[in-house]
Every structure is written in structure tokens, then in C-alpha cells.
Amino acid sequence: MMQWNSVGEFFAMGGYAFYVWGSFGACALAMLVESLLLRQQRAELLRSLKDQHEA
Amino acid sequence: MMDKQSASPWMRYASPATFYPLAGTLQPWFAGLAALLTLAGLWIGFFVAPTDATQGEGYRIIFVHVPASWMSMVIYCAMAFWAGIGLAFNTRLSSMMASALAPTGAMFALLSLVTGSLWGKPMWGTWWVWDARLTSELILFFLYLGFLALQAAIEDPKRADRAGAVLALVGVVNVPIIYFSVKWWNTLHQGATISMTKSPSMAMTMLWGMLLMALAFWMYSIAVALARVRNIILERERHADWVRQTLENA
Numbered sequence: 001m002m003q004w005n006s007v008g009e010f011f012a013m014g015g016y017a018f019y020v021w022g023s024f025g026a027c028a029l030a031m032l033v034e035s036l037l038l039r040q041q042r043a044e045l046l047r048s049l050k051d052q053h054e055a
Numbered sequence: 056m057m058d059k060q061s062a063s064p065w066m067r068y069a070s071p072a073t074f075y076p077l078a079g080t081l082q083p084w085f086a087g088l089a090a091l092l093t094l095a096g097l098w099i100g101f102f103v104a105p106t107d108a109t110q111g112e113g114y115r116i117i118f119v120h121v122p123a124s125w126m127s128m129v130i131y132c133a134m135a136f137w138a139g140i141g142l143a144f145n146t147r148l149s150s151m152m153a154s155a156l157a158p159t160g161a162m163f164a165l166l167s168l169v170t171g172s173l174w175g176k177p178m179w180g181t182w183w184v185w186d187a188r189l190t191s192e193l194i195l196f197f198l199y200l201g202f203l204a205l206q207a208a209i210e211d212p213k214r215a216d217r218a219g220a221v222l223a224l225v226g227v228v229n230v231p232i233i234y235f236s237v238k239w240w241n242t243l244h245q246g247a248t249i250s251m252t253k254s255p256s257m258a259m260t261m262l263w264g265m266l267l268m269a270l271a272f273w274m275y276s277i278a279v280a281l282a283r284v285r286n287i288i289l290e291r292e293r294h295a296d297w298v299r300q301t302l303e304n305a
Contacts, residue, residue: 014111018173019177020116026166026169039282045289
């Protein structure tokens, strides 16, 4: 089942490392950034609503 | 605006005040499912699925490229559906759902183009060709950007919703064009990965890895759309009494 004989072989991806890791990395980065932006947006909203309710 | 709270249970959830806490309860479950399915999909994709006979290890891009492309189309249809419902029935929450889906759909359309480019370079020898599949996916990305720009440019939320809905509905014709482009035109892009009429041409483990990743992206999209629609609800309903009560009780 397992086609990798070493960790180095796994990261080399049969010579396609840049393309394979680039694709997976782009997806992971985009999803991470989107999640963090939403969290930050929510925190800012809650802060401004708190100010509005206290005023 | 009248809120017919007692009309039916479904109508009740069409009210932002009832949907806000429900979305908050559901969101972590979808996020958790997305994480679990991603781990399972990555495991199968990298450690169980065999090396491809013609593309070597390079084919493994399929485990993110196909799910991202599918989501870019599915989210567009969902966005157009909610925008259309909002336009027809004047339900605020439907339009908010459409707005919540757009950025994630745009992101997946871009990821589809980027991962496709990273796959095309080693296999076709070029980052980009103006063929039907690639061009129609690029148009999908621009439709998302158009929707976002149009909504951002119009100050009055109701007018922004209506204008966005018209654009979203007109653009929906592009989705079947993307899907069938590989059949209708002679393109460099390979045919559909999954066909309803033919038995799968790929190894079962490859197929499972791809389907798990697609399901993971699906759960991620729902989790993110729920989180974003909650932000949109808070922003648009900021002067409503229920917002104040909900936040004070939290």
C-alpha cells in the first residue's frame, strides 16, 4: 500500500514537489486565512456593538 | 418589515433573530466534520492511493483540484438560489446567505485556477491555455468578483441585494457551460473525472480520496458560510433589540 520508502521520497513527490505541495499549500493557506479573517471580523463587530450599546 | 414568527417552523428560521443562534450551534459541528474528513482524505490521498501509471505522483493534485472546482460551481448555484429566493420573496435572510457564500465561492474558483495551473505546467507544459474549460472557470471567478464588487458599491443593502441577485441569476448559465465544456468543445483539459454513465476509470482508492476531500471542502464551505452569515446578520441588524439582548445574555 505505502509507496514511500523514506520521508525524503515523500516530500520529493516523484519530482513534482513544487506542483503538488504548491497546490495543497495554496488551499491550506486560503482556508486558514479565510477562517482567521472571519474570526477577526467577528471580534471587531462584537467590539463595535458593545460600544454602540454602552453609548 | 413583518416577521411572521408563528407562520410555520420553516418561516420561523427565515428570521435572522432565530437563525443567528441556530447557525452558531451548527457551525462548530461542520467545522469539526471538515477537519476529520480532511485528515481522512489526506491519509488516503497520500498514503493509500497508488502512484498513477502515466502522471506519477503529480496526479495527487487531483485531491484538491477537483474538490475546489466542484465547490466553486456548487457554491455559485447555492448563491444564485438564495439570491433568487431573496429577490422573489423579499426574505432578508436569503439575501444574506447569498452574500455569505460569495467570498468562499470566489476563493474556490481561484484555487481551482491556481491548482489547475500547477497541474497543467508539468503535464501539458503550460500554466494556461485559452480553452473552453479554463476560460469558463475564469469567467466564473469574474462573476463572483462582479457580485462582490456590485454589492460593495451600492450603499442601500436592499438595492445591493437586488442588483447582486440579478447578476447571480444571469451568471448561472455559465455553470453548465463549465461542466459540459469538456464534451462540447475539443479541449486540452481531460474529461469529467466522475461520470454517471461509465464505471470509474480511476483506482477505487483514488476515487475515495477525492470524494472524502470533496466532502471535507463541502463541510468547510458550510462552516465558513454559517460563520460569515452570522457576521452579516450582526452588521445589518445592529440596531435591532434582539441583537442587544442576545449579546448581553451571551
